Amino acid sequence: MxxxxxxxxxxxxxxxxxxxxxxxxxxxxxxxxxxxxxxxxxxxxxxxxxxxxxxxxxxxxxxxxxxxxxxxxxxxxxxxxxxxxxxxxxxxxxxxxxxxxxxxxxxxxxxxxxxxxxxxxxGRPVDLGRVGDTWFGTVLASGFDSRVNDRGNRMRFPTGRLRYDAALLAELAALRPIPYRLRLDDGPEQHIEATLVAVGNGRSYGGGMRICADARLDDGLFDVTVVGPCRRTTLLRVFPRVYRGTHLTHPAVTTHRATTVTIEADGITGYADGEPLGALPLTAETVPAAVRLLGAR
CATH class of the missing domain: 3.40.50.10330 (Probable inorganic polyphosphate/atp-NAD kinase; domain 1)
Structure with missing residues (x-):
C-alpha cells in the first residue's frame, strides 16, 4: 500500500x-x-x-x-x-x-x-449499479421523483430548498399515473402504471428518503420499489413514511429484487445519485464487488 x-x-x-x-x-x-x-x-x-x-x-x-x-x-x-x-x-x-x-x-x-x-x-468490497458507462452507488430514480428534479432544474426562482418544494407542489398538482414497461432479469416485459420506479443499489436518496429501505451494498442485487397509481392525498399520507422505510408495507407499493432492470416510459428522465442519466429507456445492471470502500460496515 x-x-x-x-x-x-x-x-x-x-x-x-x-x-x-x-x-x-x-x-x-x-x-x-x-x-x-x-x-x-x-x-x-x-x-x-x-x-x-x-x-x-x-x-x-x-x-x-x-x-x-x-x-x-x-x-x-x-x-x-x-x-x-x-x-x-x-x-x-x-x-x-x-x-x-x-x-x-x-x-x-x-x-x-x-x-x-x-x-x-x-476496504470492504461493495456493489455498484451501472447504466452504460456510468456507475452509481445509491438509487436510480424514474417517475414522479425525477419529474420533480426536472422541473426544479428548469426553475430560476425560488432558490435553494424552496425551489425543490415549489417543483414538488407543481408536480403534485399534475400527478398522473405513468405507463411503464419493466423487465427484471430475463423475465417477461411487464406493462404497468406507476407513480415511480426506483432501482436501489443503496437504500436512500434525497437526504435520507429510504425509498429502497431493504437494499444492501453487498448482496449482488438491486432492490426495486414500484409505487403504483396514487391519489394526491394518498401520496401525501405515504410520503412521510419514506424517511422511516415503512412505506414498503403500503398496498400501493410493491418490491422486487433483480440483477438487471430495464425501465421504459415516454417523457421520463432517469436520475442516479441525484444526477441525470438521460431519457428512458435505461438498463441498469448490478456489478458485485465493483469497488473497495474504506470503513464501510
Whole structure:
C-alpha cells in the first residue's frame, strides 16, 4: 500500500462544507502517516479527468470530499480498479455514506475511519449499479421523483430548498399515473402504471428518503420499489413514511429484487445519485464487488 493518497474535493458541496472539510480531514490523514494531495476541477468533466489521472498514477486511495454528486464522480474513477474509495461526507444528501454506515458531516471522524481501513483491511468490497458507462452507488430514480428534479432544474426562482418544494407542489398538482414497461432479469416485459420506479443499489436518496429501505451494498442485487397509481392525498399520507422505510408495507407499493432492470416510459428522465442519466429507456445492471470502500460496515 502506498502512503500517497488523494483527496478529491468539491469545495462548493453543502454550501461550502466541502471546502471546510478538507483541512480537518487532511490533518487526520497526515497524522496517520499518509502523504495527502488534493484534486479539484474547474467543472465535473475536468474533475473526473483529474481523478482518473490520480488513479492511473497509482494513488493509494481516492477519498471523495463532498456529497453524493462527488461520490458519483469518484465511483467513475475507481470502479473496476484496485484503488479503494474513501468518503468524507460533506454534502447535502450524503445518502451513499448513510447506507455504508460512514460518518456524515464529521470530516475528522470519517478521515480517521478511512485511515484505519487503509492500514487494516484495505476496504470492504461493495456493489455498484451501472447504466452504460456510468456507475452509481445509491438509487436510480424514474417517475414522479425525477419529474420533480426536472422541473426544479428548469426553475430560476425560488432558490435553494424552496425551489425543490415549489417543483414538488407543481408536480403534485399534475400527478398522473405513468405507463411503464419493466423487465427484471430475463423475465417477461411487464406493462404497468406507476407513480415511480426506483432501482436501489443503496437504500436512500434525497437526504435520507429510504425509498429502497431493504437494499444492501453487498448482496449482488438491486432492490426495486414500484409505487403504483396514487391519489394526491394518498401520496401525501405515504410520503412521510419514506424517511422511516415503512412505506414498503403500503398496498400501493410493491418490491422486487433483480440483477438487471430495464425501465421504459415516454417523457421520463432517469436520475442516479441525484444526477441525470438521460431519457428512458435505461438498463441498469448490478456489478458485485465493483469497488473497495474504506470503513464501510
Amino acid at each position: 502506498t502512503s500517497d493518497i488523494t483527496l478529491f474535493v468539491n469545495p462548493a458541496a453543502g454550501r461550502g462544507r466541502g471546502s471546510r472539510a478538507v483541512r480537518p480531514a487532511a490533518a487526520v490523514l497526515r497524522a496517520a502517516g499518509f502523504s495527502v494531495r488534493t484534486v479539484l476541477g474547474h467543472d465535473a468533466p475536468d474533475a473526473l479527468r483529474r481523478a482518473r489521472e490520480a488513479v492511473a498514477g497509482g494513488t493509494g486511495a481516492l477519498i471523495a470530499v463532498g456529497g453524493d454528486g462527488m461520490v458519483s464522480l469518484a465511483l467513475r474513477a475507481v470502479a473496476g480498479t484496485p484503488t479503494p474509495l474513501g468518503v468524507i461526507a460533506a454534502g447535502t444528501g450524503n445518502d451513499f455514506a448513510r447506507t455504508a454506515g460512514l460518518p456524515v458531516r464529521d470530516p475528522a471522524a470519517a478521515a480517521a475511519i478511512a485511515a484505519r481501513s487503509l492500514k487494516g483491511d484495505g
